[in-house]
Structures are given as C-alpha cells and as structure tokens.
Amino acid sequence: MNDLxxxxxxAMLIDNVVLIQFIALCPFxxxxxxxxxxxxxxxxxxxxxxxxxxxxxxxxxxxLGPNGLGFLETLLFILVIAGLVQLVEFYLKKSxxxxxxxxxxxxxxxxxxxxxxxxxxxxxxxxxxFVESLVYAVGTAAGFLLAMVLMAGVRQRVxxxxxxxxxxxxxxxxxxxxxxSLAFGGFAGLIK
Numbered sequence: 001m002n003d004l005x006x007x008x009x010x011a012m013l014i015d016n017v018v019l020i021q022f023i024a025l026c027p028f029x030x031x032x033x034x035x036x037x038x039x040x041x042x043x044x045x046x047x048x049x050x051x052x053x054x055x056x057x058x059x060x061x062x063x064l065g066p067n068g069l070g071f072l073e074t075l076l077f078i079l080v081i082a083g084l085v086q087l088v089e090f091y092l093k094k095s096x097x098x099x100x101x102x103x104x105x106x107x108x109x110x111x112x113x114x115x116x117x118x119x120x121x122x123x124x125x126x127x128x129x130f131v132e133s134l135v136y137a138v139g140t141a142a143g144f145l146l147a148m149v150l151m152a153g154v155r156q157r158v159x160x161x162x163x164x165x166x167x168x169x170x171x172x173x174x175x176x177x178x179x180x181s182l183a184f185g186g187f188a189g190l191i192k
Contacts, residue, residue, distance in 0.1 A: 003132075004131070004132065004135045006191050007128070007132055007135045007136050007139060008135050008136075008138065008139035008142075009139065009190065009191060010139065010191055011135075011136050011137075011138075011139030011140040011142075011143060012139040012140070012142045012143040012146065013143065013184065013187040013190065014187045014188055014190055014191060015143075016143040016144075016146075016147060016184050017115045017118065017119070017140050017143055017144055017147075018115070018143070018144060018147040018148075019143075019147050019177070019180055019181045019184040020181065020184055020185070021118070022181075023114050023115045023118055024045075024113050024114060024115035024144065025177075026109060026113075027041055027045070027109065027110070027113060027148075028147060028148060028151060028177070029151075029170070029173055029177075031103070031148065032148055032151040032152040032155055033152070033155060034152060034155075034156070035149060035152040035153065035156070036099075036102070037099075037102050037103070037152070038148040038149050038151065038152035039145070039148070039149060039152075040096075040099045040102065040103060041103060041107075041110075041148060042141075042144055042145030042148040042149065043145065044088050044092065044103070044107065044110060045110055045113060045115065045116065045141065045144055045145075046138075046141030046142070046144065046145055047088060047141075048081065048084050048085055048088055048110055048113075048116055049115070049116050049119050049137050049140060049141045049144070050134065050137045050138055050141055051084050052077070052080055052081050052084055052116055052119070052120050052137075053119055053120055053123055053133050053134060053136070053137035054134060054137075055080050055084070056073075056076075056077050056080055056120040056123075056124075057120075057123055057124070057128075057130055057133045058130070059076065059077075059080070060073055060124050061130075064076070073121070073124065074117070074121070077117060077120045077121065078117060080120075081116050081117060081120070085107075085108070085110045088107075088110070089107055089108065092107065115140070115144060119136065119137050119140045119141075122136070123136055123137065147180075150180060151173075151176070151177065151180070154176045154180070155173065155176075158172055158173075158176065
C-alpha cells in the first residue's frame with residue numbers, strides 16, 4: 001500500500017503533468033477561464049486517462065510486447081485514446097449539453113492531449129503492473145485536475161488585480177504558471 005501511495009503522490013504533486021513536465025498546456029490555458037470549465041475539462045481528461053491506461057496496459061502487456069509489436073504502441077495507443085474521447089464526447093453531448101458547448105473545440109482536443117498519451121506510455125516504460133498503472137493514471141489525472149482548478153482560481157484573481165498593460169492577457173498567465181510551477185517544485189523532497 002505504501003508503494004501505491006508513493007506512486008499516486010508522485011504523479012499528482014512531484015511529477016505533475018502540467019506544472020512540472022509542462023505537458024498539456026493548451027487545455028490548461030484554454031479551459032481555465034472559469035472554475036466550472038476547468039473542473040469539467042479536468043474530469044473529462046481524468047476519465048479518459050484512467051480508461052486509456054486500463055485499456056492500453058493489457059494491450060501492450062498481452063498483445064504487443066509478447067509478439068514483438070512494441071513499435072506499434074504509440075499508433076495503437078493514439079487510436080484507443082481517440083475512440084475513448086469519442087465516447088466521452090457523445091456522453092457529454094447527451095447528458096451535459098451546457099458543458100459540451102462550453103468545452104467547444106477543447107473537447108475534441110482531448111484526443112491530442114499529450115498528457116493522456118504520456119501516461120499510457122510512462123506506465124509501460126516505468127514497468128508498472130496493472131494496479132500500479134491505474135494508480136499512476138489516477139494520480140496524474142488528479143494532478144491535472146488540481147492544476148486546472150488552481151489556474152482557474154488564479155485567473156479569477158488576475159481579472160481584478162491591477163496588472164500592467166504590457167503583461168495583460170496570455171503573458172501574465174504564463175508568469176502565473178511559472179510561479180505555480182516553482183511552488184510545485186517544492187514537493188520534490190516529499191517522497192524518497
């Protein structure tokens with residue numbers, strides 16, 4: 001149990017996919033204009049990350065690896081992720097049309113969200129077993145959601161703050177992201 005907790009905390013805080021690895025910055029900047037959108041995108045991405053890991057790990061372990069087809073992992077993993085995103089898109093369109101329309105183009109961009117592909121590939125390269133891979137995926141998803149909600153909160157504060165004209169808009173967002181990233185760097189000594 002202790003090892004699973006280490007994997008979870010490491011994926012969520014120490015090796016945060018957005019704030020430490022700087023992966024998936026497009027939805028991070030694009031979907032954090034308000035907390036509701038950030039939560040919706042974070043939950044959708046979390047669902048796809050966990051589901052993609054649950055599908056790709058056995059695919060690699062039982063089909064690609066033993067048959068010497070490891071060179072196909074990236075291609076097949078992208079196809080699996082694209083299919084899962086289509087399922088999420090269909091579900092949101094039927095059950096949460098307001099969130100579906102608010103996400104707009106960013107929902108389709110989950111397919112190309114490199115964080116999802118990174119998690120599936122990392123679970124294989126780190127030689128995690130199935131349970132460890134799922135814990136890693138959940139930790140990464142929680143870290144992505146945390147980063148999204150933190151940035152949405154920062155953006156709400158920035159709207160009312162006296163920001164100099166030359167850094168208004170996207171520049172201040174990247175400055176804020178850098179500062180949050182530095183803060184997350186402090187978690188590096190958390191697990192030994």
